Amino acid sequence: YASLYFCCAIEDQDNELITLEIIHRYVELLDKYFGSVCELDIIFNFEKAYFILDEFLLGGEVQETSKKNVLKAIEQADLLQEKTETMYHSKSFIGFKKAY
Amino acid sequence: MPGQRVFLHSRTLPVRMVAPSLKLQDLIEEIRGAKTQAQEREVIQKECAHIRASFRDGDPVHRHRQLAKLLYVHMLGYPAHFGQMECLKLIASSRFTDKRVGYLGAMLLLDERHDAHLLITNSIKNDLSQGIQPVQGLALCTLSTMGSAEMCRDLAPEVEKLLLQPSPYVRKKAILTAVHMIRKVPELSSVFLPPCVHLLHERHHGKAVGLPILCFSSVDRRIENRMGTPAHRRRVAHTHRHTRNRLSCPWPPPFTSPTLTPGILLGTITLITELCERSPAALKHFRKVVPQLVQILRTLVTTGYSTEHSISGVSDPFLQVQILRLLRILGRNHEESSETMNDLLAQVATNTDTSRNAGNAVLFETVLTIMDIHSAAGLRVLAVNILGRFLLNSDRNIRYVALTSLLRLVQSDHSAVQRHRPTVVDCLQETDASLSRRALELSLALVNSSNVRAMMQELQAFLESCPPDLRADCASGILLAAERFAPTKRWHIDTILHVLTTAGTHVRDDAVANLTQLIGGAQELHAYSVRRLYNALAEDISQQPLVQVAAWCIGEYGDLLLEGNCEEIEPLQVDEEEVLALLEKVLQSHMSLPATRGYALTALMKLSTRLQGDNNRIRQVVSIYRSCLDVELQQRAVEYDTLFRKYDHMRAAILEKMPLVERDGPQADEEAKQSKEAAQLSEAAPAPTESQASQLLDLLDLLDRASGDAQHPPPLDPSPGGALVYLLDLPCAPPPPAPIPDLKVFEREGVQLNLSFIRPPENPALLLITITATNSSEGDVTNFICQAAVPKSLQLQLQAPSGNTVPARGGLPITQLFRILNPNKAPLRLKLRLTYNHFHQSVQEIFEVNNLPVESWQ
Numbered sequence: 001y002a003s004l005y006f007c008c009a010i011e012d013q014d015n016e017l018i019t020l021e022i023i024h025r026y027v028e029l030l031d032k033y034f035g036s037v038c039e040l041d042i043i044f045n046f047e048k049a050y051f052i053l054d055e056f057l058l059g060g061e062v063q064e065t066s067k068k069n070v071l072k073a074i075e076q077a078d079l080l081q082e083k084t085e086t087m088y089h090s091k092s093f094i095g096f097k098k099a100y
Numbered sequence: 101m102p103g104q105r106v107f108l109h110s111r112t113l114p115v116r117m118v119a120p121s122l123k124l125q126d127l128i129e130e131i132r133g134a135k136t137q138a139q140e141r142e143v144i145q146k147e148c149a150h151i152r153a154s155f156r157d158g159d160p161v162h163r164h165r166q167l168a169k170l171l172y173v174h175m176l177g178y179p180a181h182f183g184q185m186e187c188l189k190l191i192a193s194s195r196f197t198d199k200r201v202g203y204l205g206a207m208l209l210l211d212e213r214h215d216a217h218l219l220i221t222n223s224i225k226n227d228l229s230q231g232i233q234p235v236q237g238l239a240l241c242t243l244s245t246m247g248s249a250e251m252c253r254d255l256a257p258e259v260e261k262l263l264l265q266p267s268p269y270v271r272k273k274a275i276l277t278a279v280h281m282i283r284k285v286p287e288l289s290s291v292f293l294p295p296c297v298h299l300l301h302e303r304h305h306g307k308a309v310g311l312p313i314l315c316f317s318s319v320d321r322r323i324e325n326r327m328g329t330p331a332h333r334r335r336v337a338h339t340h341r342h343t344r345n346r347l348s349c350p351w352p353p354p355f356t357s358p359t360l361t362p363g364i365l366l367g368t369i370t371l372i373t374e375l376c377e378r379s380p381a382a383l384k385h386f387r388k389v390v391p392q393l394v395q396i397l398r399t400l401v402t403t404g405y406s407t408e409h410s411i412s413g414v415s416d417p418f419l420q421v422q423i424l425r426l427l428r429i430l431g432r433n434h435e436e437s438s439e440t441m442n443d444l445l446a447q448v449a450t451n452t453d454t455s456r457n458a459g460n461a462v463l464f465e466t467v468l469t470i471m472d473i474h475s476a477a478g479l480r481v482l483a484v485n486i487l488g489r490f491l492l493n494s495d496r497n498i499r500y501v502a503l504t505s506l507l508r509l510v511q512s513d514h515s516a517v518q519r520h521r522p523t524v525v526d527c528l529q530e531t532d533a534s535l536s537r538r539a540l541e542l543s544l545a546l547v548n549s550s551n552v553r554a555m556m557q558e559l560q561a562f563l564e565s566c567p568p569d570l571r572a573d574c575a576s577g578i579l580l581a582a583e584r585f586a587p588t589k590r591w592h593i594d595t596i597l598h599v600l601t602t603a604g605t606h607v608r609d610d611a612v613a614n615l616t617q618l619i620g621g622a623q624e625l626h627a628y629s630v631r632r633l634y635n636a637l638a639e640d641i642s643q644q645p646l647v648q649v650a651a652w653c654i655g656e657y658g659d660l661l662l663e664g665n666c667e668e669i670e671p672l673q674v675d676e677e678e679v680l681a682l683l684e685k686v687l688q689s690h691m692s693l694p695a696t697r698g699y700a701l702t703a704l705m706k707l708s709t710r711l712q713g714d715n716n717r718i719r720q721v722v723s724i725y726r727s728c729l730d731v732e733l734q735q736r737a738v739e740y741d742t743l744f745r746k747y748d749h750m751r752a753a754i755l756e757k758m759p760l761v762e763r764d765g766p767q768a769d770e771e772a773k774q775s776k777e778a779a780q781l782s783e784a785a786p787a788p789t790e791s792q793a794s795q796l797l798d799l800l801d802l803l804d805r806a807s808g809d810a811q812h813p814p815p816l817d818p819s820p821g822g823a824l825v826y827l828l829d830l831p832c833a834p835p836p837p838a839p840i841p842d843l844k845v846f847e848r849e850g851v852q853l854n855l856s857f858i859r860p861p862e863n864p865a866l867l868l869i870t871i872t873a874t875n876s877s878e879g880d881v882t883n884f885i886c887q888a889a890v891p892k893s894l895q896l897q898l899q900a901p902s903g904n905t906v907p908a909r910g911g912l913p914i915t916q917l918f919r920i921l922n923p924n925k926a927p928l929r930l931k932l933r934l935t936y937n938h939f940h941q942s943v944q945e946i947f948e949v950n951n952l953p954v955e956s957w958q
Contacts (some may be wrong), residue, residue, distance in 0.1 A: 015421055015425075015461060015464055015465050015468070016464075016497065016500070016501050017457055017460055017461035017464050017497065017498065017501060018417065018418065018421045018461040018462075018464075018465065020457055020461070020497060021411060021417060021418070021457060021458055021461055022418075024457075025411075043128060043132075044125055044128055046171075046172060046175065047168055047171070047200075047201065047204055050204055050207075051200070051204075054241045055237075058240070058241055058244050058273055058276040058277070059244030059245065059276050059277060059279055059280035060280075061276050061279060061367075061370050062366060062418045062422075063272055063273060063276050063363050063366070063367060064272065064363040064366075065363065065366060065409050065416050065418045065419060066363075066406075066408045066409050067408060068408050069363070073237075073269065076234065077196075077200070077234045077237075080196050080234055081196050081197050081200065084195055084196045084197060085197060
């Protein structure tokens, strides 16, 4: 992860070493998602970087400690996005119904 | 029209656009391609214009793309507030793409300082109750990132409902959203306490519905395997059927299967931690679950549960750290809970693999927990030893946390930390500034009477080579430690001397006063001191504090200098002319501060009685300085000259050796320790140095003002030309039992402030101070505001002043009443801050009132 730098703001009673692990885990998630992540990946896909972060941390706390689960959640969300895009652009699209 | 793309490359094209201009990727490339800041600004401004137009036209299809571009531009630091409303529109849309970008935009652009943020509350409410998991996830995420107190209050019922939903994906997010809500609105603790209890107990009864980590409480791997049996899966599938039907589209197992997502346990622990930190009732309640927590952690540490949650051999360090943190809060100040945890903590401390950072993180948290609860002595020593081991670790981060933690522990577990002193001292050599600074602080804290000589040697060596920003702290630390633990006076003097020669410019202002006082008190060392100082001065006259002390000493003990006999140093043959020449050199050097020159001149004068030879040279020098431009020197020279000419018979008596001056003894040490900047009230220095005015830091700092505001004696002098009205002077006022004299506390250009005191006999703790501001100058005083502060143990109430203008030439004064409650009869200290306009200038004065009459608080 050559050219990536991360800053994290924590409270003074927080454990600094586990924060390092959090950063490391996040980078691993990005790496898995983008495949050998580099600076450009994050720049050109910044919204994805945010989405991944939002599956890993919530309100400043770790929400999911399994790499697999985080990546699966992102995958599902991406799938949903793709599906709705194709639905949206197809001719038969009328409106978005709640029931899938 | 959607679908059509029009590329705009010139501003002359019509502004009405329905098509997007650049794709996000293209925009980013263009921005990155800009060679200068100005070029980048141009690209961005152009694009923002397009985006704004697109927003105005209300194109729903590409709105999300426009917002994404805007967010990128926002990340670079450019204004993006016009996108706020678009976020709202996107969130309200039913398209998932829109929602995703819309919520992200809300998190980045909306914040609770602007009222616009409340508008998304309704959308969030709708999305939360919709039942589409990813959408619920987005809503919860946004709520926990930027949810303000009002939003949290409104949406608490929704989140509460979601806490008990079967889907683990939504549940874990809801739990953490609850944590945020409690942080924003502590009253919501009562709302989230019952579900929390339920969550924890639910695991306990083995109900696998949506709570996978249930298996940990009292279960081992066998049961975990059992979870995978078809029968169980069928049962779970049945329970989830209704949920699955709602999510028939792309929701394969991960979101509904109960075997994954231990996030719920982590979330629950986080929520319980937050509750216990906020509410003592919750704390009491959750103390009962300490045994369960201990069991969970034990199972985690010994058997682990899955490789996907572990990092380099340590099972789920995030969860371990969170549990340890909760145990810390539960065990604090509670014997019983602490005892329950002791074994487990010892086990974790000894069994964790420390080859990688994950293990060290867990170990660190364990150490913090051990130190915070009532742990057994042996355990505490173990913890300190772990920190000591951390100090030897090659990873800088680990050394850093070790140093900061040891610093926190050094007061309470001094002897345990002492054992690691050599390692700490080695850390002084760190190249990293934050590490060496902490090592310095820790080393200074470890100095005690038995190791003072060795430590001082190390510290002095460090002082010589340390980076400049640490010099001041190191020097003052050494001086303080020397004062507390000096084994002999001579050692003390040597140490101070060494510090002055090495880092003279960085020492605190009172070092000079301290040293002169110290030397003055050590009669047997006068000869030694003066010789050493003379040698040091002869070598280098640039270090001002050293020069000042040396000058003073030579002046006082010049006769001893010339005697030539001193066992402790090599014999030194100094003749009078050399001494005088040296002092003259100091006097004339451009490196000398005005204060230093004052010292030198006085020293020369004193030598006139100490030396044998005739005084012509001295008289000459003194007479030259009678016309010096520096007023202070001029005054001295004139006075000394007069001494020679008219009062020669008194000269010897006046210039006798100074008697030892008292200073506030041990009290001064406490003050110095409590507030670094407290200037000590030392009167040892015959000439006050300008540098005695120290900075205003906290309430109890003393501020010396050259004009001596508070030096006036209590009885008031009527100020010239003004009729002053003092409340207590009115004869009809009932006299208090023992009238406390009034005090003039401030005067500047005709504006005066006086205090008068009343102690009503019926309430001995009460003190009424009336401040009166008068103006005898030619200009009005307007916008007069007086603020006051007292030490924390007293209560102060300021009543409204009678006005805020004092007309010129003795116009009606402003009065204001202060009520001070002092039930503990603590010594009264009062600090005043005045602001007013006078002669078209705004004046601000901050000062502490000295010479407060004792009767005002006793």
